[in-house]
Amino acid sequence: MSSTAGHRWGRPADAPGSGWAVVDVETSGFRPGQARIVSIAALALSDDGNVEKSFYSLLDPGVDPGPTHVHGLTAEMLAGQPTFADVAGDLVEVLRGRTLVAHNVGFDYSFLAAEAEMVSAELPVETVMCTVELGRRLDLGLENLKLETLAAHWGVTQMRPHDALDDAMVLAQILKPVLVRAREHRKWLPVHPVSRRTWPNGRVTHDELRPLKAVAARTxxxxxxxxxxxxxxxxxxxxxxxxxxxxxxxxxxLIERILHAGLAYTEAVDAHTSLVVCDDVPDQGKGYQAGELGVPLLSAPEFLRGLESVVGGADIEEFTDTSAADDQFTLF
Structure with a gap:
C-alpha cells in the first residue's frame, strides 16, 4: 500500500527501477564548495547491475590537490587537465534517468552538486542510494562496511584503493551480487529522493540528505x-x-516502510504512540518506556508482517470543520 506522503523513501529490492549511476570522486579536502574534485568516475548500470557506459577524468581543480598520499595525484599531474565545466556534459549523460550510487553517497553527491552549482550546471539526479547503508541491511556479518572489506567478501579484486575509476569499478562489481541478495532476502533498497540544492556563502546545504530519522520525524x-x-x-x-x-x-x-505504508514515525514514546517495535524486553530505552505507559510492543518480524495488510486510515481533511471554512480553522 502506498503512502500519500510527499516523499517516497526506499523501495523493495524486487521493484523495477531505471538503472544506476555508480560514482566515485577524489577530492582536495572534505568541505564541498571549498575543496574541489581532482578525479571523477561514473559508470552507468542497468537495473540488474550490468555496465552500459562509463566516464572517467582527472580534473584540474585550480587549488592545491590536497592529500596526495591518499589519491596519488600531484599538482603537476593535474595541471592542464579538464575542469569540471569541461566534463559536466559527459557526466550528465551518465547520470541522466538513473539513481546515483556511491559508498557514502552524501560525500560524493555533495561534491558533485557543489561543483555543478559553481559552473551553473544542473545535475539530473532525482534519487541517490548509499551502499554503506545497503550493506548494513544485508546482515553480512562483516567486521566493517568499508569498500575494501565488501570487495574481499564478494571476491572482487581492488587494484588501486582511492583511485576514482578503480573504486567505481569495484563498487559496480559489488553492486550486482548485493542487489541479488537484497531481492532474495526481501530487503528494501535505501533509494532516497533529493531536491534543490543551494550553496549560500560557499557552504553546501543538502537537507534532503539529512539522516532519515530527522526528516521522518518532521514529516x-x-x-x-x-x-x-x-x-x-x-x-x-x-x-x-x-x-x-x-x-x-x-x-x-523500518522507517522507509513505515512512511510508505501511511503510518507516522515518532521518536517519542508518549500517550499518543500507537506501538513500539522492539525485539527484546529491555530494561531501559523506548521499549521500557512503552511498558511503563502501556504502549503495545511488536517485534520487527511481526511488524513487517503487519505492514502487508495495513487498513486505510481517515484523512486529516475529514476532520476539517466546513462550517467554519471562512475562519480557516482546522480541527484535529
Whole structure:
C-alpha cells in the first residue's frame, strides 16, 4: 500500500527501477564548495547491475590537490587537465534517468552538486542510494562496511584503493551480487529522493540528505492517529510508530516502510504512540518506556508482517470543520 506522503523513501529490492549511476570522486579536502574534485568516475548500470557506459577524468581543480598520499595525484599531474565545466556534459549523460550510487553517497553527491552549482550546471539526479547503508541491511556479518572489506567478501579484486575509476569499478562489481541478495532476502533498497540544492556563502546545504530519522520525524502524516494498536487486529494508517534500539533491522529500512505504508514515525514514546517495535524486553530505552505507559510492543518480524495488510486510515481533511471554512480553522 502506498503512502500519500510527499516523499517516497526506499523501495523493495524486487521493484523495477531505471538503472544506476555508480560514482566515485577524489577530492582536495572534505568541505564541498571549498575543496574541489581532482578525479571523477561514473559508470552507468542497468537495473540488474550490468555496465552500459562509463566516464572517467582527472580534473584540474585550480587549488592545491590536497592529500596526495591518499589519491596519488600531484599538482603537476593535474595541471592542464579538464575542469569540471569541461566534463559536466559527459557526466550528465551518465547520470541522466538513473539513481546515483556511491559508498557514502552524501560525500560524493555533495561534491558533485557543489561543483555543478559553481559552473551553473544542473545535475539530473532525482534519487541517490548509499551502499554503506545497503550493506548494513544485508546482515553480512562483516567486521566493517568499508569498500575494501565488501570487495574481499564478494571476491572482487581492488587494484588501486582511492583511485576514482578503480573504486567505481569495484563498487559496480559489488553492486550486482548485493542487489541479488537484497531481492532474495526481501530487503528494501535505501533509494532516497533529493531536491534543490543551494550553496549560500560557499557552504553546501543538502537537507534532503539529512539522516532519515530527522526528516521522518518532521514529516506530517496525512492520516489521523487512530490510537493504540490492538493485538490480533491490523495496523491502521495514521498510527504513530516508535522504534526501540533492540531490533534486528536497520532503523532506516523500518522507517522507509513505515512512511510508505501511511503510518507516522515518532521518536517519542508518549500517550499518543500507537506501538513500539522492539525485539527484546529491555530494561531501559523506548521499549521500557512503552511498558511503563502501556504502549503495545511488536517485534520487527511481526511488524513487517503487519505492514502487508495495513487498513486505510481517515484523512486529516475529514476532520476539517466546513462550517467554519471562512475562519480557516482546522480541527484535529
Amino acid at each position: 506530517p502524516c496525512p492520516y489521523a492517529n487512530p490510537g493504540r494498536f490492538v493485538a490480533g487486529r491490523p495496523l491502521v494508517q495514521g498510527m504513530r510508530v516508535a522504534l526501540a534500539a533492540e531490533v534486528g533491522h536497520t532503523h532506516e529500512e
